[in-house]
Each structure stands twice: as structure tokens, then as C-alpha cells.
Amino acid sequence: MKIAFTTSGDGPDAPLDSRFGRAPKFLVYDLDGDAWQMLDNAQNLGAAQGAGIQAAETVVRAGARAVVTGHCGPKAFRVLAAAGVTVYNSAAPTVATALADFRAGRLAPARGADVEGHWA
Amino acid sequence: MTRELVVISGKGGTGKTSVAASLAVLAGNAVVADCDVDAADLHLVLAPVVRRRHEFRAGRQAVVRPAACRGCGLCLAHCRFGAVLPPAAGAPAPAYAVDPLACEGCGVCARTCPTGAIDLPERVCGEWMVSDTRCGPLVHARLAAAAENSGKLVSIVRGEARRIAAASGRPLVIVDGPPGIGCPVIASVTGASQLLVVTEPTVSGEHDLARVLSLARHFGVPAAVCVNKWDLNPDLSERIEADARARGVALAGRVRYDREVTRAQIAARAVVETGAPAGEDIRRLWAVLASAAAAPDQSFQKDEV
Amino acid sequence: MNLAIASGKGGTGKTTLAVNLARVIGGPVQLLDCDVEAPNAHLFLGGPARERRVIGIPVPEVDPHRCDGCGECGRFCAWHAIVSFGTTPLVFPELCHGCGGCALVCPRGAIRETERRIGEVEIRQVDHITLVTGRLDVGVAAAPPLVAAVKAARREDVPAILDAPPGTSCPVVATLRGADAVLLVAEPTPFGLHDLELAVATVREMGLALGVVVNRMGSGDDRVQRWCAGEGLPVLLEIPDDLRVAQAYSRGELMVDAVPAYRPLLTGLLARIADLTRATGTVRAR
Numbered sequence: 175m176k177i178a179f180t181t182s183g184d185g186p187d188a189p190l191d192s193r194f195g196r197a198p199k200f201l202v203y204d205l206d207g208d209a210w211q212m213l214d215n216a217q218n219l220g221a222a223q224g225a226g227i228q229a230a231e232t233v234v235r236a237g238a239r240a241v242v243t244g245h246c247g248p249k250a251f252r253v254l255a256a257a258g259v260t261v262y263n264s265a266a267p268t269v270a271t272a273l274a275d276f277r278a279g280r281l282a283p284a285r286g287a288d289v290e291g292h293w294a
Numbered sequence: 295m296t297r298e299l300v301v302i303s304g305k306g307g308t309g310k311t312s313v314a315a316s317l318a319v320l321a322g323n324a325v326v327a328d329c330d331v332d333a334a335d336l337h338l339v340l341a342p343v344v345r346r347r348h349e350f351r352a353g354r355q356a357v358v359r360p361a362a363c364r365g366c367g368l369c370l371a372h373c374r375f376g377a378v379l380p381p382a383a384g385a386p387a388p389a390y391a392v393d394p395l396a397c398e399g400c401g402v403c404a405r406t407c408p409t410g411a412i413d414l415p416e417r418v419c420g421e422w423m424v425s426d427t428r429c430g431p432l433v434h435a436r437l438a439a440a441a442e443n444s445g446k447l448v449s450i451v452r453g454e455a456r457r458i459a460a461a462s463g464r465p466l467v468i469v470d471g472p473p474g475i476g477c478p479v480i481a482s483v484t485g486a487s488q489l490l491v492v493t494e495p496t497v498s499g500e501h502d503l504a505r506v507l508s509l510a511r512h513f514g515v516p517a518a519v520c521v522n523k524w525d526l527n528p529d530l531s532e533r534i535e536a537d538a539r540a541r542g543v544a545l546a547g548r549v550r551y552d553r554e555v556t557r558a559q560i561a562a563r564a565v566v567e568t569g570a571p572a573g574e575d576i577r578r579l580w581a582v583l584a585s586a587a588a589a590p591d592q593s594f595q596k597d598e599v
Numbered sequence: 600m601n602l603a604i605a606s607g608k609g610g611t612g613k614t615t616l617a618v619n620l621a622r623v624i625g626g627p628v629q630l631l632d633c634d635v636e637a638p639n640a641h642l643f644l645g646g647p648a649r650e651r652r653v654i655g656i657p658v659p660e661v662d663p664h665r666c667d668g669c670g671e672c673g674r675f676c677a678w679h680a681i682v683s684f685g686t687t688p689l690v691f692p693e694l695c696h697g698c699g700g701c702a703l704v705c706p707r708g709a710i711r712e713t714e715r716r717i718g719e720v721e722i723r724q725v726d727h728i729t730l731v732t733g734r735l736d737v738g739v740a741a742a743p744p745l746v747a748a749v750k751a752a753r754r755e756d757v758p759a760i761l762d763a764p765p766g767t768s769c770p771v772v773a774t775l776r777g778a779d780a781v782l783l784v785a786e787p788t789p790f791g792l793h794d795l796e797l798a799v800a801t802v803r804e805m806g807l808a809l810g811v812v813v814n815r816m817g818s819g820d821d822r823v824q825r826w827c828a829g830e831g832l833p834v835l836l837e838i839p840d841d842l843r844v845a846q847a848y849s850r851g852e853l854m855v856d857a858v859p860a861y862r863p864l865l866t867g868l869l870a871r872i873a874d875l876t877r878a879t880g881t882v883r884a885r
Binding site for chain 2: 607608609610611614634635636637639642643657675677696697698699700703704735737738739740741742764765766767768769770771772776786788789790793794797800801803804805818819820845846848849850851
Binding site: 256 | 686
């Protein structure tokens with residue numbers, strides 16, 4: 175199973191980004207292979223609106239079944255839910271800590287968006 | 295956590311930019327963002343030295359290759375935006391064309407064209423810049439004449455200002471917003487810490503203020519109101535303030551009508567950098583805004599939406 | 600006549616000029632308030648709306664029984680307003696521009712269009728003035744379709760004055776398209792001149808006949824007139840900076856009613872506008 179983490183850095187020790195749609199990058203971690211890959215979300219940073227939708231499309235296409243991020247807005251949540259991707263909110267400082275929390279079952283699935291839609 | 299104070303007005307010309315420039319001077323170490331991207335004026339006061347320039351590309355635009363056009367007119371039939379121009383009567387090789395000012399870049403014409411004669415290149419809609427000023431970094435932009443996607447450009451300018459603030463440890467971003475309540479305004483206000491709505495005591499100012507405050511409530515952003523040139527019509531100023539209070543919106547202060555404000559603009563100074571009497575009012579306004587920021591639990595607008 | 604009144608900068612006096620010109624024009628006139636984000640002309644003319652139309656744009660609605668989840672709609676949409684992952688698509692109407700592309704590309708005819716409300720158009724009759732006001736709903740981003748709806752209410756056989764929104768971007772372009780001439784109202788200040796330059800670039804880009812009105816003469820300096828002279832732009836009228844006018848405006852009164860001495864200034868302006876459109880010929884149709 176693959177999990178997408180929002181981040182501004184380039185590996186597991188990088189900070190977990192609190193934003194979903196406007197996170198600079200995604201780290202997609204494959205629990206089965208214990209391997210990870212980086213996905214760029216830069217083209218989304220300047221979107222006036224719909225950034226969450228495009229980001230959701232990106233992680234769904236990458237095959238992620240879960241997203242771990244700080245906050246998730248309503249449009250992105252709708253798209254992720256429709257694609258069967260579970261969202262987990264986390265305030266962990268780094269991707270690695272968030273991953274450890276996930277493995278240990280310390281993260282609960284979000285039941286909805288936890289922030290308002292943003293344009294910027 | 296960086297705070298973001300956004301100055302807007304609804305009605306244009308109420309003094310947003312004059313107030314924003316003074317707040318930038320009083321703040322001293324804020325990052326300033328000029329989000330009135332189709333009529334940006336803040337740089338005329340803050341005298342920026344441009345450090346970086348970036349092309350602003352946004353959306354696509356349909357272009358017909360005349361040699362490949364058979365003149366069937368399917369593009370014209372399907373365009374919802376009136377952007378397809380029919381061939382001039384009597385033209386030797388009749389080809390359709392696209393009016394770039396009306397084209398939304400949806401791609402319907404290119405999709406329907408049986409000969410594939412329509413391309414959809416990206417379009418350059420202006421540029422955005424990062425500059426140094428005497429009161430800190432300024433992120434500003436210039437939308438190309440008659441261009442669109444101003445909301446997207448606003449999002450870029452705001453995002454860059456926030457990034458610079460976070461990276462340089464500056465606690466505040468001051469945004470000079472556009473007039474109105476549409477696309478670029480929505481892009482300027484969503485997710486902001488606080489709005490300062492600068493209005494004037496005129497029936498237009500009052501009417502447009504009500505729309506802006508509804509917008510603030512719609513997007514859940516706390517707002518405070520400042521009546522500029524209040525002594526132009528003291529009774530109406532009272533009424534505007536009473537209405538704002540009734541909506542649960544805080545009053546940040548009044549600024550007097552002062553011809554020195556224009557003289558400051560001509561001298562390329564912020565009002566508070568001159569001896570203009572209105573500068574005293576803006577200093578008081580800033581003190582109110584700063585104290586509200588310092589005590590967020592007693593902050594503006596306990597909005598029970 | 601189809602005269603648009605615009606300005607780059609807000610608050611320069613567009614609406615003042617528009618409503619006062621309409622008042623002195625002598626004979627039936629239509630005043631189209633195209634500043635749909637902040638419409639104000641009705642505040643100066645009063646009177647009840649005699650007609651109100653709800654304006655919407657077409658947005659997709661997917662029939663889940665016909666849709667096979669192929670995702671073609673989502674791949675086509677330039678605004679990510681419709682999204683599909685092998686299931687019935689999700690629609691985000693607030694992002695939709697109403698191009699109709701999704702319905703067009705759907706191979707199973709599973710998408711039909713319904714109206715999404717974006718605002719309303721009000722029509723008033725005040726003496727000889729027919730005022731058409733567009734009012735964008737709060738929270739709606741896209742003003743141009745509503746501007747188009749305001750203009751669609753125009754009768755071709757009656758002269759029209761269009762009050763544009765401030766700025767130079769899409770709602771302004773939507774207002775100016777098809778105008779016979781554009782009056783740009785400017786303040787004699789640095790902000791005023793800078794925004795006038797941007798507005799002139801936009802009007803020139805559109806290939807429209809153009810004249811300038813300088814408002815609040817005396818509040819700043821002569822930089823606007825000097826620039827206009829250098830650019831060969833006619834300054835058709837200078838309106839003095841007059842506290843009586845500002846106070847009348849603040850109360851919602853017309854300038855020509857509060858200070859009747861301004862009436863001949865505006866009738867003179869009407870004559871010069873007529874000269875302007877004659878001199879430049881009929882404007883290139885777009």
C-alpha cells in the first residue's frame with residue numbers, strides 16, 4: 175500500500191507540510207517495498223483555485239491509498255474520498271515521524287475537510 | 295506563524311493604497327504584497343528596486359492556423375464565449391480566427407476542428423516581481439493589458455509574499471487588495487488573518503462595504519472597518535460605523551479628509567512619512583490593528599456564523 | 600451611440616460621469632451598470648426595479664446510469680471542474696466556466712447542463728433613463744458572464760452609456776467590447792496617471808476610439824494633461840475639484856442637480872464625444 179505525505183523537502187527527514195493542495199511536493203511511501211518516490215506539486219502552487227483537486231488527482235494517479243497531511247480542504251477531500259483514498263491529519267514535524275505514527279496506528283482517519291477552501 | 299493583513303474596499307478609490315503604504319512604513323519589517331494586479335500603484339510610493347522578475351503564464355489561448363482551416367465554421371458554432379471570428383466577406387481564402395481578448399482557453403474549438411487547425415498554446419499574461427523597498431520586501435505584479443487570470447496572479451503574489459515572510463522570520467504580510475468582490479478579491483482574502491476594509495462616507499462606499507463584509511463572512515475571514523475622509527459626511531460615517539457594529543465587525547478607526555494625502559503621493563512618500571494631519575489618524579489605526587493582533591483572543595469580530 | 604466609461608483606478612468618477620451624462624443627454628438613454636461587483640448607479644437614480652432576471656451559467660450534471668467512468672470529461676476540462684477516477688465524475692460548479700466541453704466530449708451522452716446562478720440583472724426606468732444593473736452574487740468569482748447579461752439587455756435603437764468596473768482585466772474587457780468610444784476618467788495624481796496609462800494600453804489593444812476626462816482638477820498637478828498631450832490623446836473635459844460635488848456625491852445626489860453650473864460642461868462633453876466618434880470613424884468591429 176502506498177501513502178502520500180505532503181512535504182517541502184526531498185526525503186523522509188524533511189518537514190511534513192501542513193497544506194495539501196499547495197504543498198510543494200508529495201513523498202509517496204510504499205509500505206510493501208519499503209521504498210519511496212517524490213512527486214512534484216509545483217505547478218499547483220500558483221493555481222488560483224482548484225489546487226486541492228489537482229493535487230488529489232496527482233496522488234490518486236500515483237496509486238496512493240492514503241494521504242497524511244496537516245490540513246485538507248473540502249474539494250480535495252471530496253476527490254480523495256471518491257477515489258477511495260483515506261485522509262489522515264497529522265501535526266508531526268517530519269515525514270518520518272508521521273510515517274511512524276501511521277505504522278503504529280496512532281493516526282485516525284479524517285471524517286471530513288478540516289479547513290475552509292483557500293485560493294491562496 | 296505569519297499573520298496576513300489584507301486591505302480591501304469594495305468600492306475603488308477609497309484610499310486603500312495610501313493606507314496600505316502607511317501601514318507598511320509603520321510596520322517596518324513586514325513583507326508587502328500588491329495584489330491589485332491590474333492597477334498596481336503601491337510601487338509609486340514604495341520606490342522598489344526590483345531583484346527578481348518572473349513571467350506570468352496562465353491558461354491557454356486558441357490560435358487558428360489559417361492554411362489548415364477549411365472554413366467549416368464548427369468552431370464558431372461551439373464557442374460559448376463569442377471568441378471565434380468568421381472570415382471577412384469576400385476574403386480569398388476564408389479562414390476563421392480567434393479573438394484573444396474573448397478566448398477563455400477551454401479548448402472546445404480545437405477539439406471540434408475536423409482538420410486540427412487550432413492550437414492551444416500557453417499564454418503570457420504579465421509578470422511578477424520581488425523587490426526591496428525602504429520598508430522591506432515587496433512582491434508586486436503587472437498584468438498584461440486586457441489580460442485575464444488576475445486571480446491566479448494574485449495567488450502567486452500572495453503565496454510568494456508568505457514564503458518570503460516565513461523564510462526571513464517576518465511576522466506580518468500586508469496585502470494591498472483590489473477593488474470589487476470578484477475573482478481577484480476572493481483570491482486576496484481567503485485564508486487571511488484579518489481584513490481591513492477602507493471605505494468612505496458616500497452612498498456608494500456604504501453600499502459596496504456591505505457587499506465586502508458579506509464576502510468576508512462568506513469566507514470566514516475576520517474584518518475591521520476604517521472610514522476614510524470621514525468628515526466629508528459625518529452623519530453617513532456614523533451610520534456606516536453603526537451598521538458595521540451591528541454586523542459584529544470591529545471599527546479600526548477614522549481618517550480625516552486631508553488634501554495633504556495627495557501631496558504625499560506626489561512626493562512619493564507614504565502619508566505617515568509627511569506632516570499630513572491624516573497621518574496621525576493612520577498611526578492610531580495602526581495601533582488598534584497591532585493591539586488586536588497582539589491579543590488574538592480579544593481580537594476583532596467574534597463572528598457567530 | 601454606445602459609450603463606455605472606464606478608468607484603471609477606482610473612484611475616479613466613472614459613475615458620477617455616467618449618471619450625470621445620462622441625466623443631461625436629452626431623450627431616451629440606456630445606462631448599463633457593468634460594475635457588477637460594486638454596482639452603484641442605482642443609488643443616484645433611485646426608483647424601484649421594474650424587472651429582475653436571475654442570471655446563471657451552464658454547468659454539467661452527470662447521469663450516473665449512462666456514465667461508464669471513462670474520465671474523458673475530466674481530462675478535457677481546463678479548470679478541473681469535473682473529475683473522474685473510473686467512477687461517476689465529481690462536479691465542482693464553482694470552478695466551471697460553462698464552456699460545454701465535458702458534455703461535448705462525453706462518448707455516452709451522459710452529461711447534460713443545468714444553470715448555476717451567478718447573480719441578477721435589474722431594470723429600472725427613471726424618467727428618460729433605462730438603468731440596467733448587474734449584481735454579482737457574493738462569493739461568485741466570474742464577473743464577465745454577468746457583464747454579458749447586462750449588455751444583452753440593451754436595445755440597439757437607443758443610445759447606451761456603459762459604466763465599467765475599475766481595472767484593466769477581463770470584466771473591463773467584457774464591458775468595452777463593441778463600444779463606439781471609451782471615455783477614461785483620470786485623477787491628476789501619480790496613481791491616477793499610472794492607472795490611466797494602463798487603461799489606455801487596454802483600450803488601444805482593443806482598437807477603440809478614446810478620450811480622457813480629468814476629474815478633481817486642482818487636487819494634484821498637471822501630469823495627466825502633459826502625458827495626454829504627448830500621446831496625442833484628447834482631454835475632452837476637466838472637472839474641478841469641488842467640495843460641493845464631493846458632498847453631493849456622498850449623499851447620492853447628482854452633480855448637475857446639486858451644482859447646476861456643471862450642466863453645460865456635460866452637454867459640451869456630449870458634443871465632443873460625438874466629434875470623437877466621427878473623427879475616428881466607426882470603430883473596428885470585434
